[in-house]
Amino acid sequence: MIESHNFLADQWAADNGYELLHSEYRMLSKGPFSGITVSKKQPVYYVKVRDPSGAMRSGWIRFHSRFWGLLPDRTEVQWEA
Secondary structure (H helix, E strand, O other): OOOOHHHHHHHHHHHOOOEEEEEEEEOOOOHHHOOOOOOOOOOEEEEEEEOOOOOEEEEEEEEEOOOOOOOOOEEEEEEOO
């Protein structure tokens, strides 16, 4: 399988005006998405970003895709408090 995961997090950050500082593809521990059935078509990341105002945020992103994670058609974000 093509390693598309880093591309997904990078593209999501750029599209949403964030500077991606750190991203971890999560295979087992999926944070708030752990109790939810997550398939290989729904990669989950833990990310740390800097927003346009300079504030640091961290949280979880789940990508939904019909094309094995290569072209996400929906994204869910759960920020940590």
